Amino acid sequence: MLKERWNDTAGGFHPASASDYLPEPHLREVQLRRLRAVVSRAYEHVELFRTRLQERGLTPAAIERLEDIQQLPFTVKADLRDTYPFGLFASPMSDVVRLHASSGTTGKPIVVAYTRDDVEVWSEVMARTLACCTLHRGDILQNAFGYGLFTGGLGAHYGAEALGATVIPISGGNSDRQIMLIRDFGVSALCCTPSYFMHLIERANDLGVDLRKLPLRVGIFGAEPWSDAMRGHIEPATGIRAFDIYGLSEITGPGVASECSAQDGLHVFEDHFYPEIIDPDTGAALPDGEEGELVLTTLSKQAMPMIRYRTRDITAILREPCSCGRSIRRIRRIGRRCDDMFIIRGVNVFPSQVEAALLTVEGTLPHYQIILTREHGLDQITVEVEVTAEVFSDKVRALEDVRARIAHAIEHILGIRVGLRLVEPRSIERSQGKARRVIDRRNA
Amino acid sequence: MNEHMPLKQLSIFLENRPGSLRPPICALAEEGIDILTLSLADTTEFGILRLIVQDWDKGRRVLEQAGWVVTVSEVVAVGVADRPGGLAEVLAVLEGAGLDIEYLYAFALRDEDKAFLIFRFDDPARATSVLRGHGLHVLDITDLLRGSA
Numbered sequence: 001m002l003k004e005r006w007n008d009t010a011g012g013f014h015p016a017s018a019s020d021y022l023p024e025p026h027l028r029e030v031q032l033r034r035l036r037a038v039v040s041r042a043y044e045h046v047e048l049f050r051t052r053l054q055e056r057g058l059t060p061a062a063i064e065r066l067e068d069i070q071q072l073p074f075t076v077k078a079d080l081r082d083t084y085p086f087g088l089f090a091s092p093m094s095d096v097v098r099l100h101a102s103s104g105t106t107g108k109p110i111v112v113a114y115t116r117d118d119v120e121v122w123s124e125v126m127a128r129t130l131a132c133c134t135l136h137r138g139d140i141l142q143n144a145f146g147y148g149l150f151t152g153g154l155g156a157h158y159g160a161e162a163l164g165a166t167v168i169p170i171s172g173g174n175s176d177r178q179i180m181l182i183r184d185f186g187v188s189a190l191c192c193t194p195s196y197f198m199h200l201i202e203r204a205n206d207l208g209v210d211l212r213k214l215p216l217r218v219g220i221f222g223a224e225p226w227s228d229a230m231r232g233h234i235e236p237a238t239g240i241r242a243f244d245i246y247g248l249s250e251i252t253g254p255g256v257a258s259e260c261s262a263q264d265g266l267h268v269f270e271d272h273f274y275p276e277i278i279d280p281d282t283g284a285a286l287p288d289g290e291e292g293e294l295v296l297t298t299l300s301k302q303a304m305p306m307i308r309y310r311t312r313d314i315t316a317i318l319r320e321p322c323s324c325g326r327s328i329r330r331i332r333r334i335g336r337r338c339d340d341m342f343i344i345r346g347v348n349v350f351p352s353q354v355e356a357a358l359l360t361v362e363g364t365l366p367h368y369q370i371i372l373t374r375e376h377g378l379d380q381i382t383v384e385v386e387v388t389a390e391v392f393s394d395k396v397r398a399l400e401d402v403r404a405r406i407a408h409a410i411e412h413i414l415g416i417r418v419g420l421r422l423v424e425p426r427s428i429e430r431s432q433g434k435a436r437r438v439i440d441r442r443n444a
Numbered sequence: 445m446n447e448h449m450p451l452k453q454l455s456i457f458l459e460n461r462p463g464s465l466r467p468p469i470c471a472l473a474e475e476g477i478d479i480l481t482l483s484l485a486d487t488t489e490f491g492i493l494r495l496i497v498q499d500w501d502k503g504r505r506v507l508e509q510a511g512w513v514v515t516v517s518e519v520v521a522v523g524v525a526d527r528p529g530g531l532a533e534v535l536a537v538l539e540g541a542g543l544d545i546e547y548l549y550a551f552a553l554r555d556e557d558k559a560f561l562i563f564r565f566d567d568p569a570r571a572t573s574v575l576r577g578h579g580l581h582v583l584d585i586t587d588l589l590r591g592s593a
Contacts, residue, residue: 421489
């Protein structure tokens, strides 16, 4: 059985992946047992959680079935800020072996903690993630996620080692060296943010390195939303298969969910992270298949359990069995976050909608930036798009035509007028990590 | 008549803002590439710089390496006497043949009383044969460098 699954079309099989195939009744049993334990742990050690339960007249004994989770209060990002730095820890510092923190772009950073067991679970789910992305022992993984306070680098690193793959801990940045190692070391898999990979494609092109001719066969992309249209661009240009992975520091880091060889939704490692979908406005639980905000509960986390954490990511749970054979449920690819959304002239806009529009116009690359300004009290949206060799022409008319087609595609999707500015190639800042797509100058 | 080499023009995209023209010109200068003539088309948003340089292939490499998107297009250079009516004669020929001009620019060599017209057509080969058929001088890069019409 094990041998059959080894490196088959469902992805390289590793003993850790066994939990991906648990029969559903068994899986639900594991989830319920773990849920009860984690709720008790949080109740006992985390003051905020205990107070909230008491206010509702609840105790951990209220959890008799999995559905009872819906009685529990949500945890939100502000809770992590309000209890900064260590207020949500459920383990004494003597049991904590690792701390990570967010960049804190909107105020104080959020801090997350891991016990030795937590690091082990994290390594396991990341090994399962990489196995989902068809990696196995013998693969050489170049890990271009940033190492440091960001969870991406170390998360992927531990996972790759747990899987038995060879990991190159190059971290983010220094694109020329990235490309040199991909070529010289015969790298077969690369992980980084999708926007950084777009930059590497460009740079490889400049250096005359044809990625299609190298052993590189898999790209593992996460930490920011990216679209199927972008995959449609990346895969033929590089000859790799591009997989989407999902995670967030508050829950563990990368390793919460991953695409498999079917590339049709992301399997949630739900024996450790229990997924729910709620209506973001009312907080009501939604049935599988319906779109809403993803809420996650860490079922086995010790140092910092998260109960019903609101991710702000919009998706749906797919209940249909996946062709890869895994029994754990999938979520639809996340194209948007409640937080990314901006409102302009009363219209809700997600950057992913602009990207989707751009990719419908032939020859445009998704190097773009959205700039919001206010003129005479009226909000204006301007999209800057870099000119590429494919669309550039020596004729003014042809370029005006490209400009109009892009503007039209965006206006068609958003339903509002946008300003469209063609800008010089490479004039939009390239990110080494998460891309900054929206610049809001309305209150500047 | 010598073997005629089609004349290549380089074009690059520029944003319409102060200072955007200098960097590409400097990049060419640093590599010792001589510009014979140029034209700058501009709109409120962007500009297109079109260049005829001595060695177009090297010029393209230099500009691309410096990060510009470059297109190479074939243009037709015609030499006329620098006097009133010189251009009108050429235009009459083109009109008679139903050839559409996409755009054109010109430069003159004062000490030789010669003017050079650079035309962009959709079908440069046909335009070249029409112009030659009417006895006009279609020039290649060597001719332009010599400055002889």
